[in-house]
Amino acid sequence: MINAPRGTQDLLPGVTEQWQYVEEKFKELCRTYNYHEVRTPIFEHTELFQRGVGDTTDIVQKEMYTFKDRGERSLTLRPEGTASVVRAFVQHKLFGQASQPTKLYYAGPMFRYERPQQGRMRQFVQFGVEALGSADPAIDAEVISLAMYVYQQLGLRSLKLVINSLGDNQSRTDHRNALIAHFAPHREELCQDCQLRLDQNPLRVLDCKKDKDHPAMATAPSILDYLNEESHSYFEQVKTYLDQMGIAYVVDKNLVRGLDYYNHTAFEIMSDAEGFGAITTLSGGGRYNGLVEDLGGPETPGIGFALSVERLLMALEAENINLPIDTSLDCYFIAMGEKAEQKAIELVYQMRKAGIQVDKDYQAKKFKAQFKAADRLKAKYVLVLGDNELAENIINVKNMENGEQESVEIDQVIPYIEQLLQRGQG
RNA sequence: GCGGUCGUGGCGAAGGGGUUAACGCACCGGAUUGUGGUUCCGGCAUUCGUGGGUUCAAUUCCCACCGGUCGCCCCA
Structure with missing residues (x-):
């Protein structure tokens, strides 16, 4: 037997409805915010990620699915x-379009070669948005508010928004140097990982779980103290806008993003829900002024976020939220006898053309078993056509909820059902 | 990539070196010969992740691999 590759999963009926629902909701909210969908290839030239994401990142160094x-x-x-x-x-030179910023959203699978565990797949699905062409702190707030709004609209309550500023290049360099100077005397006392981090990305040392009690941690220089005037003021404005929208957040000066392209605003949304497991990050994002230039475009600021659908669904489950998904079926057609069976094929087709959801038996099941099947499919109405009915040119329509049954002329059955379904929805 | 743990029918699970592999759910059939959700009766794993080894004998012991899961790293 061949199974799906490690870290991938099949989504089957019963859960695909949930995926469809959250995807629809995400797209609907993006439209509300005037973001438009972009679809890009699932594979790219390797160089794009080496340059874009950054050569020193874990993603590029050890997690990419690369092939010739x-x-x-x-x-x-x-x-x-x-x-x-x-x-x-x-x-496509979208920077030249009349309406700026360019506000885009996407939804699709991403791939990282990692050891799978709950909430971490080798193929996983992200919803994300990117706003390109504006350096207004208000758009940072807009992007953050959209991410939060998606979760809230799906019913999540136990959310924690964490924000930080990584500053501009100058601020980052100053802070980086300060960090190296601060930790260098303690180098030998830090864990092995941190000794490496100190060279590659000293910001990460602050995030270490092993060394978190080391006295040098508490006195380490904070990025927030190294923000220059402009970066500081930018961050303050983002916070002010969030305050005005009534979006609660906590500032975590140790919040670090895993990708090289980030600067200024960085944020992460986490689940507070009980028993959510080790991985609590639902989505992450931030500003990436400079990336467009790095990839050969004109100097263009940008900000975006990505959320994991797998983790979103985990969070919904952790909070016991049931999405409003209707799994019922309008009608189930039961035919008994050869002639009735033939008529049924025709009628079922006509009903479907009229937009009525209907199914029938194809397993040569007994009458009783067909009723059972209708019950299991949550059919609202069962249509019975047998020799008796055929002789009288009628169909018996049974309401499965209250058990009432009525005889309807065959010609009238479609308008009759349509009327019943309308009343039901009314 | 590292460490812990687990792998028995469609699902949940008991068992334990020796020959019919419990039980529950689901499913199928019958009681009820054309009307569901209840009840009762019956059926349903030549087989215990894969490969190799030990043994007269292995699903049970050993090894490797594969996969799940939890944690680390890191992230969405």
Whole structure:
């Protein structure tokens, strides 16, 4: 037997409805915010991610699905969405369009070669948005508010929004140097990972769980103290807008993003829900001024976020939220006898053309078993056509909820059902 | 990539070196020969993740691999 590859999953009826529901909701809310869908390829030139995401990141160093095609080109299954969207933005010169900023959303699978565990798949699905072309702190607030709104509209309550500012390049460099200077004397006392982090990305040392009690941690220089005037003021404005929208947040000066392209605003939304497991991050995002330029476009600021659908559904489950998904069936057609069976094929087709949801038996089941099947399918009405009915040119229509049954002329059955269904919805 | 743990029917699960592998749910059939959700009766794993080893004998012991799961790393 061949199973789905490690870290991938099949989504089957029963859960695909949930996926469809959250995807529809996400798209609906994006339209409310005037974001438009962009669809980019699932694989790209490897170089795009090396340059976009950053050569030193874990994603590029050890998590990419990279392969050579038959033309010896190095391609990579996309590990995230932003690089591709920015590439498309540059390639199609969307920066030249009349209406700016360019507000885009996407939904689709991403791929990272990691050890799977709950909430972490090798193929996973992200919904995300990118707003390109505006350096207004209000759009940072807009993007954050959209992310929060998606979760809230789906019913999640136990959410924690964490924000930070990584500052501009100058602020980051100053802070980085300060961090290295601060920790260098303690190098030998830090864990092995941190000794490496100190060279590659000293910001991460602050995030370490092993060394969190080291006295040097408490006195470490904070990025917030190294923000220059402009960066500081930008962050203050973002916070002010969030306050005005009534969106609660906590500032975490140790919040670090895993990708190199981020600067200024960084944020993460986490689940507070009981028993959610080790992974609590539902979505992450931030500003990436400079990325468009890095990928060959004009100097263009940008900000976006991505959320994991797998984790979103986990959060819904952790909070015991049932999405309003209707799994019922309008009608189930039961035919008894050869002639009735033939008539049934025709009538079922006509009903379907009239937009009525209907199914019938194809297993040669006994009459009683067909009723059972109708019950299991949550059919609202069962239509019975047998020799008796055929002789009288009628169909018996049974309301499965209250058990009442009425005889209807065959010609009238479609308008009759349509009327019943309307009343039911009314 | 590292460590813990687990792998028995469609699902949940008991068992334990020796020959009919419990039980529950689901499913199928019958009681009820054309009307569901209840009840009763019956049926339903040549087989215990895969491969190899030990043994007269392995689903049960050993090893490897694969997969799930939890944690680390990291992230969405």
